[in-house]
Amino acid sequence: MGRGDIKQVVFKPTGVIPRTTWGKPQYVAVKDDRQRIETSRGCPNDCPFCYEPTELEVFPIPKIERNYVEILDMNFLYQPNILERIRELGKIKVNGKVVRYEEICGFDYRLLTQEIADELKRARFIKPRIAWDYSIKEQYKIKDAITQLTKTGYKTKDIMVFVIVNWEIPKTECDLKLDLMKIWNVKVGDCCYDGGYRHATPERWTAEELREFRAKCRKHNQLVNFGIDPEVSAGIQKHDKLYLHRIPCQETQLLPSDPKVDIQSIKKASGRVKFDFWPCMRQMTRRWGCNQILHRLIENVDKPDICFGKTDGIPSDIITVDKNPTMNPTHCLDWRDLGIFRDNQFEFGFWDPPYDKLYMPEYREIWRVCKRLAILHQLIYLAPKDGKRTHMIGVTTGPRMRIRCLQVFKKQGASA
Numbered sequence: 001m002g003r004g005d006i007k008q009v010v011f012k013p014t015g016v017i018p019r020t021t022w023g024k025p026q027y028v029a030v031k032d033d034r035q036r037i038e039t040s041r042g043c044p045n046d047c048p049f050c051y052e053p054t055e056l057e058v059f060p061i062p063k064i065e066r067n068y069v070e071i072l073d074m075n076f077l078y079q080p081n082i083l084e085r086i087r088e089l090g091k092i093k094v095n096g097k098v099v100r101y102e103e104i105c106g107f108d109y110r111l112l113t114q115e116i117a118d119e120l121k122r123a124r125f126i127k128p129r130i131a132w133d134y135s136i137k138e139q140y141k142i143k144d145a146i147t148q149l150t151k152t153g154y155k156t157k158d159i160m161v162f163v164i165v166n167w168e169i170p171k172t173e174c175d176l177k178l179d180l181m182k183i184w185n186v187k188v189g190d191c192c193y194d195g196g197y198r199h200a201t202p203e204r205w206t207a208e209e210l211r212e213f214r215a216k217c218r219k220h221n222q223l224v225n226f227g228i229d230p231e232v233s234a235g236i237q238k239h240d241k242l243y244l245h246r247i248p249c250q251e252t253q254l255l256p257s258d259p260k261v262d263i264q265s266i267k268k269a270s271g272r273v274k275f276d277f278w279p280c281m282r283q284m285t286r287r288w289g290c291n292q293i294l295h296r297l298i299e300n301v302d303k304p305d306i307c308f309g310k311t312d313g314i315p316s317d318i319i320t321v322d323k324n325p326t327m328n329p330t331h332c333l334d335w336r337d338l339g340i341f342r343d344n345q346f347e348f349g350f351w352d353p354p355y356d357k358l359y360m361p362e363y364r365e366i367w368r369v370c371k372r373l374a375i376l377h378q379l380i381y382l383a384p385k386d387g388k389r390t391h392m393i394g395v396t397t398g399p400r401m402r403i404r405c406l407q408v409f410k411k412q413g414a415s416a
């Protein structure tokens with residue numbers, strides 16, 4: 001499927017004059033730690049919405065001065081001897097270090113082969129993009145191109161697929177493309193053919209369709225990037241509320257529902273708690289949030305004799321409980337049913353639950369078997385009535401990671 005299957009449209013300028021380098025000297029610019037270059041101009045596809053001429057102009061590879069280079073060619077793969085050109089770029093070093101390349105306008109899937117994909121990866125091209133400008137029927141070829149890229153080692157979430165917006169392809173069809181991209185776990189790059197959303201004139205799509213699709217694409221990329229919806233709060237879920245009252249809590253008595261709340265008693269209660277802040281390193285292993293957290297817990301609080309959740313980096317002499325058998329825990333159990341353990345069997349437990357909710361049934365059961373319990377979560381847990389809070393430690397693991405709180409509770413009578 002290609003442009004020949006689509007009714008030809010006359011490009012109607014909408015007031016935006018495309019910024020083109022055609023007829024000008026080769027574009028090469030350095031800005032801060034990046035360099036932007038052109039290696040060629042021209043594209044044989046002659047899409048009706050595109051101003052790129054069909055004549056090919058090939059430039060010499062300019063002097064590379066930065067380790068991060070953005071290539072602005074509209075159809076980079078259209079150059080003859082493309083494999084040699086990619087290899088040439090891949091050999092360049094700046095200050096003794098390798099160079100990474102990003103082809104901003106993406107690769108033409110019609111010209112992409114497995115050999116080219118392998119060479120792009122070898123030459124350290126990152127964040128590959130491909131354009132899906134025409135019909136949903138192109139799905140097979142787009143899927144093939146994604147397969148070529150993943151086969152050579154690119155992760156799907158690093159691949160972006162361009163979709164043209166406000167053009168002849170209706171929004172309903174672009175919605176279907178977005179559905180497929182969710183299955184493929186690739187990002188979307190939505191481009192208004194007439195100069196970006198800010199300049200787009202609702203011609204073929206309505207203003208409402210443009211707004212809705214923009215929002216859908218933004219959400220799509222969040223889902224691909226984070227694997228969850230980061231805009232849905234991890235607050236208390238309905239399910240958790242059912243269990244909240246079953247954990248008798250002393251701290252609810254301090255909640256200031258009464259304006260004459262006894263501030264002194266709150267201060268007194270806080271005085272028993274040790275507050276701290278641990279700026280830790282970013283995650284270094286795949287299945288452990290951060291090795292440093294457990295090590296700092298051992299150094300500053302105590303060594304747990306049991307961990308609820310088996311992850312990398314837990315010392316082998318600590319018992320682990322996880323319901324996932326592939327993690328090879330000491331006990332393969334659901335946290336809600338720890339019937340094989342006695343009440344207060346363990347001196348000190350560590351629990352790092354998922355952060356989407358409070359997991360109150362699990363909290364109740366884990367608390368039953370531990371005399372002391374450290375919980376790492378983004379939400380603050382209530383101290384049970386038969387225990388008290390001893391530590392509140394803010395934990396960060398680098399930029400763009402959410403702050404968490406390591407909360408330690410101790411049962412009455414348990415030794416600290």
Ligand code: SF4
Nearest residue numbers: 043045046047050074
């Ligand atoms: S394939 Fe891309 S660069 Fe080539 S004419 Fe179409 S939109 Fe323009």
